[in-house]
Amino acid sequence: MLFQAISYTPSFLRPLPQSFWHLLLIIFFSFMVIKTIRYHLVENPKKAKLPPGPKPWPIVGNIPEMLANKPATRWIHKIMEELNTEVACIRLGNVHVIPVTCPTIALEFLRKNDATFASRPISMSTDIISKGFLTTAVTPFGEQWKKMKKIFVNELFSPHRHQWLTNKRNEEADNIMFYVYNKCKNANDNGLVNVRIVTRHYCCNLMRKLVFNTRYFGEGSNDGGPGLEEVEHVDAIFTLLRYVFAFCVSDYMPFLRGLDFDDHERRVKDAMSIVDKYNDPIIERRIQKWKDASKTSADSEDLLDILISLKDANNKPLLTSEEIKAQALELVLGGVDNPSHAAEFAIAEMINQPDLLQRATEELDNVVGKQRLVQESDIPNLNYVKACAKEAFRLHPITIFNPPHVAMDNITVSKYMIPKGSHVLLSKQGLGRNPKVWNEPHKFQPERHLKNDGSMVVLSEPDLKFISFSTGRRGCPGIVLGTSMTMMLLGRLLHGFDWSGPPNESTIELLKYSNGDRYLGGPIVAIAKPRLAAELYHQ
Incomplete structure (x- = not known):
């Protein structure tokens, strides 16, 4: 009896029948099947996939391939061609880089979902150039960007401000005519003009005039051209533009920053030191003048005065000296590359097709005549010249990719999943040369921008073609x-000038690009001859 009592097992501890476990297993699997079906058909009807792209390595992603296939811009386009896709996903470190070459998909990013892609990436170069993201164009979305964007739109580029600065723009337009005329007449130059020097220095002179109210940092040149100081400043400006959104390894693997794996950081810092050497003393002296009340709003001369004079709600300076310095530099950077590059390439293409050059000069003669120079008021009536500039923007963009847009949330675009933090790169080259959009995309044809109804040509392209x-x-x-x-x-x-190719060369080579596919391999050097009365070229 004792043994029986000890060996007794309560019923709730006795083994359950095998059929019970079978039933429980069937119920569990049924539950999982129902949950899975509900997730895929109800809660998540169709989970989007990433755009097509190369298989990434662990941790580093596709950085090894990027480094082995420089320039990165050409490598990215080659990947897209091999995959036959107009939107791709290339993982660099932990960043999903999304290049786009289709206007329809580009509009989904920047029009339909513009609010989601309104930020910029944090990078080594933009951090240095913007002095810690104090500016407008390269600063990530946030309160600082909102503050500076409001100033940009309302204070610096309002219609009133544009009109206020007309005389300064006219001065530089006159000066460039004086400079090119002197180059034509210089026996040592034999009528040869370096078009890149002309276009870049015109744009840099103009932006210095608008921002600092000066053309020269030093004495300048008697022929209207740059002095040693301006040459150094312009070279530094274009170095910064070259690296502002370059494919830098440390931007995708931040723990490498400081090692300067690809020598980008040194070059950016060297260029910044040159720019600061010229810009900062002007800004500091001007700020002191406003503090001393030796300068007031009544005698504001330029955009620098506007930045310094802004007040907050407590009537204190709205911007710090560092914000003013950073924004002044960004103003110069933002104004010099697009116009200079478009003009250089347009002239080169028109020299190669003399009939285009003749049509443009005929339009100028009909609209302006030969007794005066072109004025801003003539621009609306210069449809063919605008078409030439527009075609240069399309066929020969200053950069291969637009500045990156950063996804601020997970989002589906064109049936693809775009993860939060992705860098979206609209390909200027891919959009402008897309054969599905443009007939003979590699040919310079200004006529494609002229409308049958004769309506005015504009340089912007809202549909992102x-x-x-x-x-x-x-x-x-x-x-x-x-x-x-x-x-x-x-x-x-x-x-102002008749243009032709250099001696012993029938055409100008346009297909040799420098590292990074950014510019022509060498500047255009062409023969220029004055075609107006001599007195029109003198200041």
């Missing part, structure tokens, strides 16, 4: 200034 000034929240607010700079530069050079 190519990119001149972009669109959306991150679009360029200085379209009016950019248009006037481009058209006055190209219009004056075409109206």
Whole structure:
């Protein structure tokens, strides 16, 4: 009995029948099947996939391939061609890079979902150039960007401000005519003109005039050209533009920053030291003048005065000296490359097709005549010249990709999943040369931009069939200034001079690019001959 009592097992501890476990297993699997079906058909009807792209390595992603296939811009386009896709996903470190070459998909990013892609990436170069993200164009979405964007739109590029600065723009348009005329007449130059020097220095002179109210940091040149100081400053400016959104390894693997794996950081810092050497003393002296009340709003001369004079709600300076320095530099950077590059390439293409050059000069002669120079008021009537500039923007963009847009949330675009933090790169080259959009995309044909009804040609392209000034929240607010700079530069050079290729060369080579596919391998050097009365070229 004792043994029986000890060996007794309560019923709830006895083994359950095997049929019970079978039933429980069937119930469990049924539950999982129902849950899975509900997730896929109800809660998540169709989970989007990433755009197509190369298989990434662990941790580093596709960085090894990027480094082995320089320039990265060409490598990315090659991947897209091999995959036969107009949107791709390339993982660099932990960043999903999304290049786009289709206008329809580009509009989904920058029009339909513009609010989601209104930020910029944090990178080594933009951090240094913006002095810690104090500016507008390269600063990530946030309160600082909102503050500076409001200043940009309302204070610096309003219609009133554009009109206020007209005389300064006219001065530089006159000066470039004086400079090119002197180069033509210089026996040592044999009529040869370096078009790149002309276009870049016109744009840099103009932006210095608008921002600092000066053309020269030093004595300048008697022929209207740059002095040693301006040459150094312009070279540094274009170095910064070259690296501002370059494919830098440390931007995708931040723990490598400081090692300067690809020598980008040194070059950016060296260029910044040169720019600061010229810009900062002017800004500091001007700030002190406002503090001393030796300068007031009544005698404001330029955009620097506007930045310094802004007040907050407590009537204290709205901007710090570092914000002023950073924004002044960004103003110069934002105004010099697009117009100079478009004018250089347009002239080269027109020299290669003399009938285009003749048609443009005939339009200028009909609209302007030969008794005066082109003025900004003539621009609306210069449809063919505008078409030439527009075609240069399409076929020969200053950069291969637009500045990156960063996804601020997970989102589905064109049936693809775009993860939060992705860098979306609209390909200026891919959009402008897309054979599905453009007939003979590699041919320079200004006529493609002329409308049958004769309506006015504009340089912007809101449908993103190519990119001149972009669109959306991150679009360029200085379209009016950019248009006037481009058209006055190209219009004056075409109206004032006959252009032809250099001796012993029938055409100008346009297909040799420098590292990164950014510029022509060498500047255009062409023969220029004055075609107007001599007195029109003198200041």
